[in-house]
Amino acid sequence: MEKKVTIYDIAKKLNITAATVSRALNDNKLISAKTKELVLKTARELNYERNASAFALRSGKTKLIGLVVPYINRHFFSNVIMGAEEELNPKGYHVMIFQSNDSFEKEKDIINRVLKNQVDGIMISISKTTTSSTHLTKVINQNIPLVFFDRKLEIKNTSSVVLDDIEGGRLATQHLIDNGCSTIACVISNPKLNIYRDRLIGFTQTIEENNMKYNPDLVFEADSSLAAGHEVADTILSMDTKIDGIFCSSDYTALGICQRMQELGIRIPEKIKIVGFSNEPFTSLLELPLTTVEQSPYEMGKVAAKILLERLESDDILLDHNAKIYPKLVTRLSSKKTT
Amino acid sequence: MEKKVTIYDIAKKLNITAATVSRALNDNKLISAKTKELVLKTARELNYERNASAFALRSGKTKLIGLVVPYINRHFFSNVIMGAEEELNPKGYHVMIFQSNDSFEKEKDIINRVLKNQVDGIMISISKTTTSSTHLTKVINQNIPLVFFDRKLEIKNTSSVVLDDIEGGRLATQHLIDNGCSTIACVISNPKLNIYRDRLIGFTQTIEENNMKYNPDLVFEADSSLAAGHEVADTILSMDTKIDGIFCSSDYTALGICQRMQELGIRIPEKIKIVGFSNEPFTSLLELPLTTVEQSPYEMGKVAAKILLERLESDDILLDHNAKIYPKLVTRLSSKKTT
DNA sequence: TTGTAGGCGTTATCAT
DNA sequence: ATGATAACGCCTACAA
Numbered sequence: 001m002e003k004k005v006t007i008y009d010i011a012k013k014l015n016i017t018a019a020t021v022s023r024a025l026n027d028n029k030l031i032s033a034k035t036k037e038l039v040l041k042t043a044r045e046l047n048y049e050r051n052a053s054a055f056a057l058r059s060g061k062t063k064l065i066g067l068v069v070p071y072i073n074r075h076f077f078s079n080v081i082m083g084a085e086e087e088l089n090p091k092g093y094h095v096m097i098f099q100s101n102d103s104f105e106k107e108k109d110i111i112n113r114v115l116k117n118q119v120d121g122i123m124i125s126i127s128k129t130t131t132s133s134t135h136l137t138k139v140i141n142q143n144i145p146l147v148f149f150d151r152k153l154e155i156k157n158t159s160s161v162v163l164d165d166i167e168g169g170r171l172a173t174q175h176l177i178d179n180g181c182s183t184i185a186c187v188i189s190n191p192k193l194n195i196y197r198d199r200l201i202g203f204t205q206t207i208e209e210n211n212m213k214y215n216p217d218l219v220f221e222a223d224s225s226l227a228a229g230h231e232v233a234d235t236i237l238s239m240d241t242k243i244d245g246i247f248c249s250s251d252y253t254a255l256g257i258c259q260r261m262q263e264l265g266i267r268i269p270e271k272i273k274i275v276g277f278s279n280e281p282f283t284s285l286l287e288l289p290l291t292t293v294e295q296s297p298y299e300m301g302k303v304a305a306k307i308l309l310e311r312l313e314s315d316d317i318l319l320d321h322n323a324k325i326y327p328k329l330v331t332r333l334s335s336k337k338t339t
Numbered sequence: 340m341e342k343k344v345t346i347y348d349i350a351k352k353l354n355i356t357a358a359t360v361s362r363a364l365n366d367n368k369l370i371s372a373k374t375k376e377l378v379l380k381t382a383r384e385l386n387y388e389r390n391a392s393a394f395a396l397r398s399g400k401t402k403l404i405g406l407v408v409p410y411i412n413r414h415f416f417s418n419v420i421m422g423a424e425e426e427l428n429p430k431g432y433h434v435m436i437f438q439s440n441d442s443f444e445k446e447k448d449i450i451n452r453v454l455k456n457q458v459d460g461i462m463i464s465i466s467k468t469t470t471s472s473t474h475l476t477k478v479i480n481q482n483i484p485l486v487f488f489d490r491k492l493e494i495k496n497t498s499s500v501v502l503d504d505i506e507g508g509r510l511a512t513q514h515l516i517d518n519g520c521s522t523i524a525c526v527i528s529n530p531k532l533n534i535y536r537d538r539l540i541g542f543t544q545t546i547e548e549n550n551m552k553y554n555p556d557l558v559f560e561a562d563s564s565l566a567a568g569h570e571v572a573d574t575i576l577s578m579d580t581k582i583d584g585i586f587c588s589s590d591y592t593a594l595g596i597c598q599r600m601q602e603l604g605i606r607i608p609e610k611i612k613i614v615g616f617s618n619e620p621f622t623s624l625l626e627l628p629l630t631t632v633e634q635s636p637y638e639m640g641k642v643a644a645k646i647l648l649e650r651l652e653s654d655d656i657l658l659d660h661n662a663k664i665y666p667k668l669v670t671r672l673s674s675k676k677t678t
Numbered sequence: 679t680t681g682t683a684g685g686c687g688t689t690a691t692c693a694t
Numbered sequence: 695a696t697g698a699t700a701a702c703g704c705c706t707a708c709a710a
Contacts, residue, residue, distance in 0.1 A: 006687055017697050022689055032695060049455045053401060054687030056392035057702050072424075073417035082412055085438065094456065096433050099424065116388045117433060226624075255624060262626075282621040285565075285594060287601075345703055356681050361705055371679060393703035396686050 005046045013042055025050070056118070065308065066114035067095045068124040070102045070151075075280055076297045077125065080149060083301025084123060091309060093120070100127040108135045121145040121308045126153060128190055145311035149304040150295075151193055159311070159321040161304040165195050168293045168327035169202020172247045172275040175291070175329055177210050179337040181245025181273055185218040187232050187257070188249045199249045199277065218243065222253050229256015237264070244272050245335075251276035251283050251292055258288060258334065273335040289332035300325050344385045352381055364389070395457070404647065405453035406434045407463040409441040409490075414620055415636045416464065419488060422640025423462060430648060432459070439466040447474045460484040460647045465492060467529060484650035488643040489634075490532055498650070498660040500643040504534050507632045507666035508541020511586045511614040514630070514668055516549050518676040520584030520612055524557040526571050526596070527588045538588045538616065557582065561592050568595015576603070583611050584674075590615035590622050590631055597627060597673065612674040628671035639664050 007021040014021075016035065023031045024039035042048075056062045065088055069077040085095055098114060100107040107127045114122060115138070122139055124146065133153045139146050140157050148160040169186075176184050186203045189196045200219065207214045220235065222228040229252065236243055236257075248254035254276030258268055268274060268288060276283060276292040283290040307321050346360040353360075355374065362370045363378035381387075395401045404427055408416040424434055437453060439446040446466045453461060454477070461478055463485065472492045478485050479496050487499040508525075515523050525542045528535045539558065546553045559574065561567040568591065575582055575596075587593035593615030597607055607613060607627060615622060615631040622629040646660050 004687095007689095008687080018687085019689080019698075020696055022687095023696085026689080028689095030695060035695080051396070051687050052455070052457055053392050053395035054702090055689085057390070057396050057686090057704090058688045058690090060702080062392060071421075073414065073421055075412065078412035078417045081436070082410075082438070085411075085436070089452075094435050097420070097424070097436060099421070113428075116391070118391055282624045285621050285625065287626040343703095346705095347703080357703085358682075358705080359680060362680085365705080367706095369679065374679080390703050393686090394705085396688090396702090397704045397706090399686080 004051070005048045006051065007048070009046060010039060010042050010048060013046070014038060061120055062118050063093050064117065064119045065093050065095050065305075066098060066117065066119040066122045066124075068098045068100060068107065068110055068114070068122065070100050070125060070127055072097055072099055076150070076278060076295060079297035080125070080301035080304070083298040083303075084305040085301075086298075087302045087305035087309070093309075093312075102128040104129040104131060111135045111139060115139065115142060115144070119144065121147070121312055123147050123149060123304050123308060125149050125151045127151075128193060145308055147304050147308045147311075149300055150297075151195060157320065159307045159323075161300055161307065161323045161325060162194065163295045163300070163327055164324045165198030165327070166202040166205070168277065168295075169199035169247065169249075170206045171202075171327060171329040172199075172277065172291075172293055173203045173206035174210075175331065176245040176247060176273055176275060176335060177206070177212070179245075179269075179273055179335055182212070183218070183241060183243050184212075184245040184247060185220060185236055185243045186247050186249075187220045187222050187229075187253055189222065189224045189253070191221065196249050199247075203247055215241075217241070222250075224250035224252045226252055226256035226259065229253040229258075230260040231256075233257040233260035237261075237266075246272065246274045248274065248276045251278045251280040251290060254290055254292070254334075255282070255286070258286075258290070262288070268334055269336045270338045275335050279330050283330075284332070288334055291332045291335035292330050294328040294330050296325050296328070343390065344387045345390065346387070348385060349378060349381050349387060352385070353377060400459055401457050402432050403456065403458045404432050404434050404644075405437060405456065405458040405461045405463075407437045407439060407446065407449055407453070407461065409439050409464060409466055411436055411438050415489070415617060415634060418636035419464070419640035419643070422637040422642075423644040424640075425637075426641045426644035426648070432648075432651075441467040443468040443470060450474045450478060454478065454481060454483070458483065460486070460651055462486050462488060462643050462647060464488050464490045466490075467532060484647055486643050486647045486650075488639055489636075490534060496659065498646045498662075500639050500646065500662045500664060501533065502634045502639070502666055503663045504537030504666070505541040505544070507616065507634075508538035508586065508588075509545045510541075510666055510668040511538075511616065511630075511632055512542045512545035513549075514670065515584040515586060515612055515614060515674060516545070516551070518584075518608075518612055518674055521551070522557070522580060522582050523551075523584040523586060524559060524575055524582045525586050525588075526559045526561050526568075526592055528561065528563045528592070530560065535588050538586075542586055554580075556580070561589075563589035563591045565591055565595035565598065568592040568597075569599040570595075572596040572599035576600075576605075585611065585613045587613065587615045590617045590619040590629060593629055593631070593673075594621070594625070597625075597629065601627070607673055608675045609677045614674050618669050622669075623671070627673055630671045630674035631669050633667040633669050635664050635667070 007018045011018045024036040098110040146158045152160045222232040279292045279294040346357045350357045363375040437449040485497045491499045561571040618631045618633040
């Protein structure tokens with residue numbers, strides 16, 4: 001059991017005081033070149049490491065970032081986390097992860113816990129059921145920088161990184177049109193969330209830009225699940241209108257639709273073309289690979305972290321910074337042009 | 340910008356000293372019932388929260404757990420993390436996540452960083468390329484409890500939770516035999532890792548237990564990837580021996596094999612039955628759903644955390660505790676009995 | 679039962 | 695350029 005070495009150990013060894021050691025270690029200019037070097041050398045020799053708790057107590061900086069996601073085990077979020085860590089770790093920050101399970105109540109609890117743990121900053125993607133924002137204004141009032149990613153609320157003095165979901169909807173819809181679809185349905189998840197609402201806007205705009213008649217009856221709401229996909233597939237098939245293309249705001253719903261249609265012998269992409277959203281790992285592994293929209297979660301995590309670091313490192317005014325990630329269409333068999 | 344309230348604020352308000360407040364807050368018995376109640380009440384009123392850094396500095400306990408995984412965005416590991424958090428958070432512990440990217444070098448760096456961050460305990464699943472254990476004995480020497488999960492090394496004074504991989508291999512193999520396979524191949528990833536080695540042992544033992552001839556030529560080594568699966572499929576098909584069942588230590592390799600075989604018109608499960616390992620999310624979404632072995636990562640995370648907590652809460656002797664998670668066979672179409 | 683005082687390891691503000 | 699000292703917030707002997 002080795003004991004932790006402190007600046008006093010270094011000081012004693014060099015017959016100087018802890019203050020001098022501290023100065024040497026912190027690039028303070030009030031120190032001679034040679035003592036500084038000497039300190040750094042012995043620090044290395046003794047394997048000195050700054051005590052994080054003492055530093056935090058003294059400075060008020062914990063070098064900890066609270067990262068709140070609905071679920072950590074979702075492909076999207078776990079990759080955001082990867083990106084954030086990649087950016088934060090080299091700067092000496094570490095990430096504490098919290099899961100809301102898409103519950104507003106849990107999210108409020110978490111914010112309290114996060115504040116209690118005295119993080120230097122917060123990154124959050126709000127839960128599906130979050131309705132108010134008072135728990136987050138509390139964060140702002142404590143002067144803790146807050147960056148939303150993907151799912152955001154409009155709050156003063158916060159920053160955000162989101163996918164350009166409108167553009168995502170546009171890419172998907174235009175692709176279907178370009179590949180010959182003339183009657184396109186849109187299957188959308190919870191339109192209260194900014195992400196889904198925007199994907200729908202992108203869809204609608206693109207339909208209109210192409211001088212196609214926008215028909216609200218062709219917009220369906222469905223959960224992001226296989227079961228919801230099965231259901232909505234049945235609904236779509238039971239309609240008089242003959243649909244030849246579907247843009248889905250979720251890969252899971254899209255797969256559900258594909259499954260049900262194939263079960264019924266409807267050929268994809270010949271009879272109907274389908275595009276999902278998120279580029280979930282499974283979409284490329286299917287026998288009928290699914291066209292989808294890449295959200296670059298890893299990059300999103302990096303950008304969110306960068307924005308947070310800006311705020312953290314400069315004690316300037318809390319300027320808001322709202323970044324967008326550009327979506328990429330990933331074309332696969334499910335929407336292939338057929339003649 | 341609200342200021343943080345300390346025990347001094349509470350003390351001042353009640354005309355007592357900080358020491359008394361501290362005692363009240365920490366269930367110390369040297370305090371009268373009524374002052375205690377009074378303190379707790381005003382603490383609540385003032386929204387007091389203990390300063391984590393001060394507590395850590397004073398007590399030497401950071402209430403932080405270092406959790407090291409090869410990749411956070413793998414289904415298996417992200418679910419382990421979920422389970423661990425579920426267990427640790429209610430006890431006031433938080434998790435700091437570190438990724439080794441399956442690199443031994445990075446893992447060594449991480450351990451240094453983890454120690455620097457003064458965690459109270461460590462949970463780790465070692466990288467594929469970890470060859471020595473000196474970086475981890477350093478942890479033991481600092482008296483920091485260490486629990487391995489899934490991928491372990493044999494080190495004194497450490498605990499572990501692993502899947503019973505031998506049993507996993509056994510379940511899969513016995514299932515193939517029960518469903519009529521008589522010539523079974525085993526495709527195994529890096530046999531240096533305990534997990535893969537044990538799955539192979541389970542395979543071998545089961546073959547022998549069933550009085551089938553164990554043929555080492557039917558054991559293949561292949562990465563956990565689609566490409567490796569394609570390759571090994573070709574190898575298997577080019578053999579004189581007619582194989583009618585394959586146990587694969589990875590779902591990805593298994594899928595690769597399936598893809599290649601289907602491409603060549605070989606019918607699964609009629610001609611050949613295939614079983615994978617891990618119950619990756621995609622395995623249930625395929626058109627040909629894959630039989631596989633569930634590893635219950637969430638439960639593994641919980642158990643690992645529980646074992647760590649035992650060590651943390653009791654300052655007893657460092658007793659080793661090695662737990663096993665029982666695997667579950669998930670039967671699907673790829674290995675269905677055909678007549 | 680409560681108060682006093684010291685120290686955990688750092689850094690910043692004095693003074694030298 | 696360096697040393698002495700105080701303070702960050704908390705806990706705990708020890709004293710009362």
